[in-house]
Structure formats: structure tokens, C-alpha cells
Amino acid sequence: MASAIRPMLLRQTAALRAAATTTRSPILSRTSSPFQSAVTKNAVRVAAFHASSPRSILPPGPLNDAAPVPDPSPTHGSYHWTFERLVAAGLVPLTVAPFAAGSLNPTLDAILCAMLLVHSHSGAQSIIIDYIPQRKYPGAYKASIWLLNIATVLAGIGLYEFETNDVGITEAIKRVWKA
Template identity: 30%
Template sequence: MALHFALRSSCRSSAPLFNTIINGGKLPVVSRSLTSGLPRSLLLVTPKTVPALLNGPVRQFTATAVRRSAAGNHVAIWSGERALAIGMLGIIPVAIAFPSQAGDALMAIAMVMHQHWGLEAIVTDYVRPILFGNLVPKLAHGLLLVVSVATLGGLFYFIHNDIGIANSIRKIWATQTKA
């Protein structure tokens, strides 16, 4: 109920601005009760003062080429991520169908790269410097790198010192079909 009254009162107080925009610059007749708390600069709304009321000048659109960020070409990175994801559609079934250390290594690298890039996007989106300061995002990215390297190292250890990823998956499926 309180939200309803807050929205109604905010709409009423912004009505002069929107009426002025709609009426082509003609000042609307506003009751004194709505304008009692507003500064004089907001009451004199004309088409020229509207951009100042909307927090500065109106942003211009341009058809020129997009400038690349200093961090690199994000389109190429995104394309590489999509290419890896599509490549995994072939790598994983072939590595499982024909188990070998090379296939397991290729599958491990692809899976770790895929999970690293996905988690890196999550960390970049949600652990922002504006929210956590400059140190926490750097620590989060560093921790993600450590986890990715440890995961890849653990998978390589499993591939070279045990039965491997593909044989493990085949063994799990074999026990599931017996049950």
C-alpha cells in the first residue's frame, strides 16, 4: 500500500515535466500544492532546459566504428569461446568412444578452458570494483586461476596415473546399465 502511494506521488510531481515535453514547451497549469517543495529551476521547464533536468546533455548517437577497449578484442574472445563449445560437441564423444591419453588430455583441456571462461565471466560480472573495491576482484580472479590450474593438474594426474577420464565414464555407465 505504501508503494502504491509513493508511486502515485512521484508520478504527480513529475507530471509538469512530462506535460511540458508533450505540450511542446508550453508550461502547464500546475497547482501550488504540487510545486511547493520544488526549486524554481524545475518549475521553469522549457524544451531547452529538459536536457539539464535529465542529468546533463542528451547523448548523441553516431555511426562511426566502435572503439576497442584497452583489455582486448572481446568479440574475438567471445568467438573463441563459442568455437570451443562447438568443438566440445565432437571432442567429448570421440574421446569417450576411443579412449586414449591424448583424447583424455584434449577433453580435460577443453573442459577446463570452458569452465574457466564461464566462471571468469561470472566473477567479472558480479565481483565488480564498484561494489567490492579494487582488491577483492583481483583476488577473485586470482583464486579462479588457481582453481582452474589445480583442476587441470588433477585431471592430468588422473589421466596419467589412473584409468583416465573416458574409461572412468565408460565404467560408470557400465555399472549403471547392470543395475
């Protein structure tokens, strides 16, 4: 409100000063003088709050450019989404089958471990893509993807060792469940 009033008050003050200096009539100078001083006082009070010139907050340059919009593609991301859904849906029978059938098949166990690893990797990758955007944090994004890939390889090696040198994941779950 004060910024809207300030230009009006300053214009009125300037107009009254110009009128008082150009016409030396005693009536106009007497009648406008008290009003002129009140307007000038108010204008000075308002101007005290607006002493600096208006400046833009952000510097000009690439920071204020619009985000590039990629060309529309009906299949962009759909293959990735479909693959994630197939892996998630495939985990349901793979987690139930070893316990329902009662057999401990190492091949079924290895497939379950691989699907769990792929499911975990794609879920963590989606989190990184969503919360550490490559356009905004290129270094952190690249480091996060590398850390995820390293963690996935280490988890795969650990699951392989657990499957080949120990009882396997389904037998371990059975033992924990009965304990």
C-alpha cells in the same frame, strides 16, 4: 502536493500581512483577518511536514560522476566471444568421439580434459566479470580472479594426475555409465 502548495500559501499569507499592515482600512483588515488566520494555520500545518531544508541525499564528489565510456572498438570483446564459442563447439565432437569410436586414446583424452578446463575457466571468469565489477569492487574482483586462477591450476593438476596415474576421464565415464 503539500510541497507544491506550501510556497503558494506562504506567499499568500505574506501578501495578506503586507496588505493589512500597509493599508489600515477597517474593511480590509476585517475581511482579511479570518481568511488570514485560516491560511496561516494551514501554512503552519504544511510547514510542520517540511521543517528541514531541502538537501541532496548523496554527497557531492566522485560518487556522482558519470561512468567513463570507453572508446568504441568493433573488435573489443569479439575475439574473446569467438574463442569461447569455438571451445564450446569443439567440446561436442570431443565428448562423443571416444565413445563412438570405441578406442581409448590418451591424446584425445588429454585434449578433452584441456578443453573442459579452458571452457570451465572462461565460463567462471565471465561470471566474475559480470557479477563482481572491477570498477565497483576492485579488491573483491582481484581476489576472485586470483582464486579462479588457483582453482584452475589445481583442477589441471588433478586432471593430469587422473589421466597419467589412473584410468582417464573417458574410461571413468564408461565405468560409471555401466555401473
